Amino acid sequence: MPLKSPFDSIQAWLIDMDGVIYRGAEPLPGAAEFVRTLQQEEQAYLFLTNNATKTPDQSVTRLASMGIHVEVSSIFTSALATAAYLTEHFPPPRCVLVVGGNGIRTAVPQAGFELVTRAEQAELVVSALDQEVTYAQLAEAALAINAGCPWIATNPDPTVPSERGILPGAGSIIAMLAAATGQAPLIIGKPEPGIYDQALALIGANPRETVMLGDRLSTDILGGHRAGINTMCVLTGISGRAEAEAYQPRPDFIIESLPELLAS
Numbered sequence: 563m564p565l566k567s568p569f570d571s572i573q574a575w576l577i578d579m580d581g582v583i584y585r586g587a588e589p590l591p592g593a594a595e596f597v598r599t600l601q602q603e604e605q606a607y608l609f610l611t612n613n614a615t616k617t618p619d620q621s622v623t624r625l626a627s628m629g630i631h632v633e634v635s636s637i638f639t640s641a642l643a644t645a646a647y648l649t650e651h652f653p654p655p656r657c658v659l660v661v662g663g664n665g666i667r668t669a670v671p672q673a674g675f676e677l678v679t680r681a682e683q684a685e686l687v688v689s690a691l692d693q694e695v696t697y698a699q700l701a702e703a704a705l706a707i708n709a710g711c712p713w714i715a716t717n718p719d720p721t722v723p724s725e726r727g728i729l730p731g732a733g734s735i736i737a738m739l740a741a742a743t744g745q746a747p748l749i750i751g752k753p754e755p756g757i758y759d760q761a762l763a764l765i766g767a768n769p770r771e772t773v774m775l776g777d778r779l780s781t782d783i784l785g786g787h788r789a790g791i792n793t794m795c796v797l798t799g800i801s802g803r804a805e806a807e808a809y810q811p812r813p814d815f816i817i818e819s820l821p822e823l824l825a826s
């Protein structure tokens with residue numbers, strides 16, 4: 563089914579995953595058909611996620627288990643964006659102390675950096691969500707930041723949704739390190755512009771012909787707007803309709819669900 567009106571001007575899609583494509587382990591209605599439609603219509607697309615805990619390979623496997631088949635190059639995470647930022651601004655080899663999960667722990671060494679665990683060895687600190695973080699790891703990061711290491715954070719999301727409710731996210735790790743050091747990190751992920759610029763470059767898209775489809779106003783929609791991209795808020799995740807309609811900048815499109823988009 564073609565993605566026509568009101569999206570005639572859209573040729574490229576940046577797509578958030580959690581709350582858009584799936585919720586927890588469950589695919590959302592219309593997700594597989596939506597992605598197949600993009601592929602059939604030969605629209606450019608990139609999954610753009612602030613989740614730095616998983617590698618693109620892990621995300622491809624997870625999507626495949628939901629009947630959604632995409633290339634690993636179609637997944638762009640805040641972990642990859644952070645590694646690219648480090649490469650540009652702090653070229654390797656350098657020693658990086660990472661507080662974070664598998665996604666960032668894979669992306670940083672893949673970019674040529676050495677992972678270290680003690681503050682005294684660190685030249686840079688990168689923080690992300692680590693769902694198994696320990697006090698000792700946070701203490702080393704705080705010591706390194708206090709010793710003057712630049713501090714970069716993958717993403718600001720304060721929370722992550724789970725089947726049981728709202729859990730601490732990468733922003734909660736930032737809050738703890740900020741309380742301990744009196745400093746604030748440079749943040750890479752949505753809503754900061756860097757990750758959108760990298761994503762547009764990866765798919766060769768013009769911002770005016772691109773839409774950011776996401777469920778969180780304070781990251782997906784705010785960041786897309788700042789990057790000059792059209793924005794589409796889907797109400798299957800974090801944000802509700804009243805909140806989306808009142809938000810400034812207002813999303814260019816508000817849709818109830820992917821089936822509504824497919825029917826348009």
Ligand SMILES: [Mg+2]
Binds near residue numbers: 579581777
């Ligand atoms: Mg989301």
